[in-house]
Amino acid sequence: MREHGGNLDLAQQRFGGRAEDWIDLSTGINRLPYPVGEIGAHHWQALPSRSEIDALHQAARHAYRTSEPIVAMGGAQAAIQLLPQLAPPGRARILAPTYNEYAPVLSAAGWEVEEVRELDALVGANLAIVVNPNNPDGRRYAPNDLLELLPLVGRLVIDESFVDAVPELSLASEAEQPGLLILRSFGKFYGLAGLRLGFVIGNSADIAKLAAASGPWPVSGAAIAIGCRALRDDAWAKATSARLVRDCARLDDMVQSQGWRLVGGTPLFRLYETPDALAAQEELARGQIWSRVFAKEPTWLRLGLPGSESEWTRLAEVLTR
Numbered sequence: 001m002r003e004h005g006g007n008l009d010l011a012q013q014r015f016g017g018r019a020e021d022w023i024d025l026s027t028g029i030n031r032l033p034y035p036v037g038e039i040g041a042h043h044w045q046a047l048p049s050r051s052e053i054d055a056l057h058q059a060a061r062h063a064y065r066t067s068e069p070i071v072a073m074g075g076a077q078a079a080i081q082l083l084p085q086l087a088p089p090g091r092a093r094i095l096a097p098t099y100n101e102y103a104p105v106l107s108a109a110g111w112e113v114e115e116v117r118e119l120d121a122l123v124g125a126n127l128a129i130v131v132n133p134n135n136p137d138g139r140r141y142a143p144n145d146l147l148e149l150l151p152l153v154g155r156l157v158i159d160e161s162f163v164d165a166v167p168e169l170s171l172a173s174e175a176e177q178p179g180l181l182i183l184r185s186f187g188k189f190y191g192l193a194g195l196r197l198g199f200v201i202g203n204s205a206d207i208a209k210l211a212a213a214s215g216p217w218p219v220s221g222a223a224i225a226i227g228c229r230a231l232r233d234d235a236w237a238k239a240t241s242a243r244l245v246r247d248c249a250r251l252d253d254m255v256q257s258q259g260w261r262l263v264g265g266t267p268l269f270r271l272y273e274t275p276d277a278l279a280a281q282e283e284l285a286r287g288q289i290w291s292r293v294f295a296k297e298p299t300w301l302r303l304g305l306p307g308s309e310s311e312w313t314r315l316a317e318v319l320t321r
Helices: 008-015 041-045 050-064 076-086 102-108 143-152 204-214 221-231 234-258 277-286 309-320
Strands: 070-073 091-095 112-116 127-131 155-159 180-185 198-202 261-266 269-273 292-294 297-304
Touching: 008 277, 041 221, 050 070, 050 198, 050 221, 070 076, 070 204, 070 221, 076 102, 076 155, 076 180, 076 198, 076 204, 091 102, 102 112, 143 155, 198 204, 234 269, 234 309, 277 292, 277 297, 277 309
Parallel strands: 091 112, 091 127, 127 155, 155 180
Antiparallel strands: 070 198, 180 198, 261 269, 269 297, 292 297
């Protein structure tokens, strides 16, 4: 398995403690999740019906402000695994550094993969991939700039896994354009990554291919029930987006005492430049707070946002001791 956040088992192996003793800030998952509530027995016992899946799609269109074709999947990762099936292998270019699953998935399917650093360098690719806002550095690209790129590549995939709190960046409403695919993650913003739910929005031909490849029951009954409820809860989404913005500023202020420099981030995580990220990670781990480091960038430390006030208090204590 490639390097990812959420590897709390590694933290326990190295520093001890039970999983429940740790505050896992190594991911960009909201630590104040959507309140799931009661899930009827039907959703656990019966296969999802076509009408239930259609209702989930309608709820996602509502949340993502689009009327375009959409398909639910077991997280954005499930969509990434299927991308190579949309076209014969060719030249793929990925705007990097970014999420580290795209390159190996495409390479394994026979694609010629190149990681590039500038948007213009994607021109001419059969498949171009942009994560917006980007993980892990939070770079943002204006929707118009991405639309101008669309006719210059064969297919453009925009991964919007961290866009929920900054919806003005989303191209979901433009996804009917040939060659444009939008990936959305449910679990990060709603804090329910274990539910394994995500969506792809695009033109009808591409969505039909992905739907066929993902099979008749791409997501669980529980995911449908919770997704329908959460995606239509506009008040929760609005309040959560506002809280995340405040919490980003709070975390940035809190780490100033460490002399860390903000590289960037999204409303769900912050990326800091430190003198030695491994040393910073170990110091936090002694207080049972887990963070994310990057083998190729030894000064980068990524922190998600604490959830409860007790988590904020513990982080402050660890940073000041």
